[in-house]
Amino acid sequence: MEENPQFNLVHDPWVSCLMIDGTIQTLSLNDFFLRSSSIRRLAGELPTQDYAVLRLLLAIAYRSAPDVDAADVSEVWGVLWRDQSQLTRMVLEYLEESREDFELFDAVRPFMQVAGLHTSSGKVDGVRRLIADVPSGHQYFTTRAGSGLDSLSFAEAARWLIHTHAYDPSGIKSGAVGDPRVKGGKGYPIGTGWTGATGGIFFEGASMSETIHLNLHLPSIAADVDGIDVPVWERDPLGAAEEQRVGGQPRPTGPVDVFTWPSRRVRLFPEKGRVRSVIVSNGDPLAIQNMDLDPMTAQRFSKPQTAKFRKAVYMPREHDPERTLWSGVGSLLIQTEKEASTDGEPVPIKVAPMILWVARLGELGAIDSSRLFNVRLIGAEYGTQSSVISEILDDGLAFHLSLLSDRSVTIRNVVRVAAAETEAAVWAFGRFAGELSRAAGGEPESQREKARQSVFFALNEPFRRWVSDLLGDEPGDVAAEWWNAEARRILKEYATELLAVAGELALIGRSVGGEFISAATAETWLNRSLRKHLPLKHEIEERERLRAVADLKMHRPEGAKR
Template identity: 25%
Template sequence: MVQQFNLVTDPWIKVLELETGEEQTVSLTTLFEHAQQYRQLAGEMKTQDLVIMRLLLAVLHTVYSRFDANNEPYSWLELDSDSMQVKAAVDDFAYQPDDLLDTWDDLYQSGKFSDVVVQYLKLYQSKFDFFGGTPFYQVTADEYDQLVPAKKKIATGTGTVSVKQINRQVSESGNTPAIFSPKVAEFKDQITIPELVRWLISYQNFTGVTDKTKIEMEEKFSNPAGWLYRLNPVFAKGQTLFDTLMLNLVLVQTDGDQIYQNQKPVWEYDTVIKYVEERKLAQAPTNLAFLYTAWSRVIHIEWQEDQPTIFSAGLPMFSSINCFLEPMTVWKIDKSDKHATVENFKPAVKGLRSLGIAMWRNFGSYVKTSEEDSQFKPGLVKWLNTLDDADIIPDAQQINLVSTALISDGNATSQAPVAEVVDDMSVSAGILFDDSDDFWPGRIMGLIDRTQKVGSDYWRFVAKIGQIRNIDSKAFANTESAKFYDRLNQPFKAWLQSLTDQDDRDKKSEEWQQALRKIVNEQTDAFMKEASPRDIKGITIVDKNDNRKLENIFTAKNQLNYWVSQDLELGKR
């Protein structure tokens, strides 16, 4: 029996209905026709949802860079009517970025996507068939054998990855069993077609480096991790799936010269071989549709009845250094090139060491907080700033920034996923993009700095308690400090969300500092109530000058109170 499954017409994307909260599985066509009726994507993992969202955005970027909200092509474009693709390069002087901004505004005001999206999908429906002559996100057997070395061809049976390995809820290789898995051993390799589609797209973005098979090239290269694995992803979440897709639809460049981006998703290449030939160059991408659909592996699937055998070969990956086309990441200065004459930036990848650091504590990584702040910010945040400056979104609108990351084990030879981290912070556009003299972002960053100073004070207090108890004071302080910040997260996020541009800034600043001091007092009071005889009796400590002094839980608390008073500005204005 010939298998058939087409992503355009067959249901495979999990969503939550807005009205009922019920989970539904829908096709690409249904999703784009009814995105305003869904609350959000609802796949197996939040990182999987991010991957699917970027695929959906690739479609939207492609369509709305060519057609306006009335389904009409832009006047300064020459389109091929058969392929709906750009026929000739767009003259920089003819390009009108305001037309794209108007398209975004018109779509947002209408509350739904226009018909041209589905028309485009129907035109390229054959490229979205999971089976057949051009299988989606895959290559045929002949193409695979053409791309890999002879010793890696399909007939050899080498270079395969199992279903349980691409399923990122399991991520089990042939060497290391996944102990804490949602599936028992006998079901780890069982999968439905919609599940396989979702995990295949996810695997292309969150690939580890345990596999050894690579496409054949004259120059040697190492198998790369998936592109999203190399980022610290951030995106904006709206009230509906339509809102979310629109807020992340960066139709106009936010940095540099305004140059038209001719969108080129992977399915618009005439053949997979042509796509791979371009990827061999490892050149930086020039458009978001290409970036959002970039493969890390050439995949071929052989079917034995209902069981897939997945062949995988690595592709060279372009560098993430200064790849500012990518809007969904936080950046940091790249210090690896000591001979660089200018500062380079790379994505600030989240790792095991930063696992417990909440998003709000890195507020300055997302938004400019001073005139001297030269660090690159996420392109997505700059895009939202563009919409705010153009009065397309109101100052009162809450901007909910979400960070969703899959954390690797940090091992250069495996990069196996060990944790998924999801965090968010919500603040109104008027606060986030305030540019007044006493602007909120700088004041917020200052308060965060004070908060973290108090966090350091609390760490020293707890370390002193550990020393009095004659236990590993550093480990004890680290554990209790993590609990302290967990206690701060919700109150601070609630305070941040409550800010408006009508507030008395001094009063709102003092409001948080009062709340912070209250939390410190509550945390220390808990220690006082549970104080042991040793905590109360204390120990004698000899300093470097041979001075002896008594340290107990009471002297430690007094020191903490003094430090906190010094670090906060309560009553000083």
């Protein structure tokens, strides 16, 4: 095996980028920050890889940013935003001072690895151990094949190394010599990489320079008054065992620590200019309960965990891979605990601090609140006791920053209600399709799910366009009326198509379990559900009129004249 070749992430190209001119280029860290205003976005092998690399780039930016007091964070950020070359200069200075920490194959402290890591058997794995899109036993679905699974370029290996720390599945790992947790030569599960346990949220600007600045959470930097929030490469070299912090420091110390959390112990083995084998062992576990130092994920209140620990417990809010936009819009648009909690009860969802921060910048005028920004949602879903990545999620929602303003509470509530009620209407549509199948003598469940997925897909883009058109100052009833009418129109079109092909048996109907079902009864039930979940203005007014009449009858004194 080749002995310690030179590959320095500061000077050698490894960051895969989509440039604004449409070309794909691989850049060093120096070139990335120098040319960040010409880069559209990252363009690695997977969205999760890009997100993991982004967090590393942010760790560098956080460490390079100026010291700031909590009272001045918005003003300082505004100065950096208006002249983005300032942060670039600071980053380049940091990288020059720290360049030795970024040697991928250093003999003593290889970047995010453990020098000399080995197993008692001397066994190593092939590089496919790092590649997340090679499901075990299911290589038909991989984006790499043949010789692409045998070795990695140094640039590829660097990207997959970072991804492994962030997203590596749980399960049994190679037992590293020197790790007291190893039993029988095996490292037993400690959970996935931290980032894999979260629903990643970040703002995407017109260039990577804007993206870095938009996700520069200066309140976290201001909170690090002792300067202890440092990345893994600034601490003592890792060993095979779990890291022990000096001086009783907390773990983690802040977002920089979290962004570069060493969830695994890794060693890359270079040979003839390529990486051809690796060792991946257990690293440091990170408890997910009440871990509120990651500004790029929302949190949800957990009743089971609260009962277990006998105190309020929040967990990272993961994205739903089937219905990301619908399930995630609440965590994007809930802004304050006052909005989210009632009567002192625990807040159901704690919004990602990054969302609150950018909303604050818009309120203070540091960012043009009329701009349309894209919020990206990145996540991974794991299967079989979190031992494999079963699905990777990449979604986004574009909206005007003004929608996050305190003045836009009404419209934000309209959007949240619309997302929840539209989802309920979709489930009702699924039941309608199932009832049509039952009426014809068929099996309902598969038809329900197929119908739900079809209409979720059909409603997806119209919902996004509606949200992106909102400025936050619209009358709430007008905005709700437009969306409810549009969603009902789409659902009715799909219902008409299903009725047209339902068949004669469904039209005639039949009795099932003492209940008569037919196409007509299914349609009647669907229309009632649409009026409930997606009501139009005249239906709301009629509902309120009938409720008022009922209340009047209820409170009329006995014997009073009609």
